[in-house]
Amino acid sequence: MGEQRGRPLIVATAVMVAAVFAVTGRIIGFDRALRLISGPGVGETWFDHPVYTIAESAVVLVLVFAHAWRTPVLVAVPSVVALVLVTEHAAFYRPHISLSRADAVQLMLILSIIMAAGGLLLRMRERSRAALAAAAEERARRDERLDMARELHDVVAHHVTGMLVQAQAALVVAAQDKDKACEMLPGIVEGGTDALGAMSAMVRTLRDNGAATATTDLAADLHRLAQRSGLPVRTNVELTADVRPELGRSVLRIVQEALTNARKHALGATSVEVDVRLTSSVVLLSVVDNGRPGPQHSGGFGLVGMRERVHELGGRFFAGATGEGWLVTAELPLEVRT
The missing domain is CATH 3.30.565.10 (Histidine kinase-like ATPase, C-terminal domain)
Structure with a gap:
């Protein structure tokens, strides 16, 4: 599930990284973009329009947020680093109308950190919820085991103790009066029968998730x-x-x-x-x-x-x-x- 969910983001990130660098090369020239040389643009283009710049930055920030929130760490880290680097490269080497290069670089870096922190916060929150849910499930299992142990002890101890007491009494009187000892055997048999019946009833109750009542x-x-x-x-x-x-x-x-x-x-x-x-x-x-x-x-x-x-x-x-x-x-x- 995690890999399937991360594939669209990986593809979108790769496309966006390539697109941002391609636009940077279109604006200042690919030779300057590759050799990291700043200078004026090669010609006026609609990619210089502030609306495009804002839209491009918004898409990059959304991808940073999504990776920090959703994708596995081994995918999120290189993806975020690639997005931030290519965006900082564009912010520094592209000409800007209302911002200096230093301001543009700082602004994109701050926004990227904020979006990454927001995604990490949501990731930690989801993990905390999952841990709480797992703990609650384990606690429910433990309580169920304790309840089953108590029920088993209550049923078995009650009937088996009665059988044990009668058997011990039969052993005591057997040496003097075997007939009297034999008279106690039906009680022991009845106790065993009751124990089996109680055990069967308890098993049915547990099988029905406690729907049956005692x-x-x-x-x-x-x-x-x-x-x-x-x-x-x-x-x-x-x-x-x-x-x-x-x-x-x-x-x-x-x-x-x-x-x-x-x-x-x-x-x-x-x-x-x-x-x-x-x-x-x-x-x-x-x-x-x-x-x-x-x-x-x-x-x-x-x-x-x-x-x-x-x-x-x-x-x-x-x-x-x-x-x-x-x-x-x-x-x-x-x-x-x-």
């Missing part, structure tokens, strides 16, 4: 999530109005991750309370357990993912020990952050 009935999904968590969960959901699906998905994922963390790290937990309430401007949610925080309860990617998800929505997030267990709270605004 929840259309947030209250029902929250109750279902609590029932399947394998924890003694008590839920309190107060939603007096519909929540937009994208926000509902974030609420569901945060509660899901909080329950997953409670199942993995809340040692000896006998109670987990999930509270989700809707106010006029925000969704308030909290998940609190009464277990003893395990060695990894204060960190991990799960907390990082929840915090990032909340901050992207312009909300506030807290997670930490309460003295009697572990608390996760979030405040998510109803309006989309701009």
Whole structure:
């Protein structure tokens, strides 16, 4: 594209350089023009008319501007130099009516510098815009990768953790009661089936560029999530109005991750309370357990993912020990952050 765009300018520059020198030779004589000897003109010609001189200078300056703006550097530099040299040659050796030779040379040099600077300014501006656009595109890709990583972690960690807990329990009781251990196998199979289904749903969502939503009935999904968590969960959901699906998905994922963390790290937990309430401007949610925080309860990617998800929505997030267990709270605004 750059070469094709520069070819007409190269041709025009070559023609203009030849034309300016030819006119100079026509006015003062080719012998003087080639030997760089100044003197009177060889005869009166219409090329001496100020209108032609102005038009010729304007075309040269436009070409200088165009090269500084558009053509590749290896083409722009010799083209601009050739145009300036042939124009300065003409300004010095041609006779002028209203300007001295020195004034004509200085004027054309100043105008050429101004036009070249203007073209370079536009070139730099376009490059800056292209760099900003590339940075924005890369930032969008990075955000998309982070979102995909969080979604993958939320889905896989929730289901696989449940399967792991049941498998570990089956191993513990297998030595004393194999029948009871076998009774736990259907739960593990169900957890694996749910994991595959969730993964398929997530892949469909990503393939559709996020058009699909994770929840259309947030209250029902929250109750279902609590029932399947394998924890003694008590839920309190107060939603007096519909929540937009994208926000509902974030609420569901945060509660899901909080329950997953409670199942993995809340040692000896006998109670987990999930509270989700809707106010006029925000969704308030909290998940609190009464277990003893395990060695990894204060960190991990799960907390990082929840915090990032909340901050992207312009909300506030807290997670930490309460003295009697572990608390996760979030405040998510109803309006989309701009």
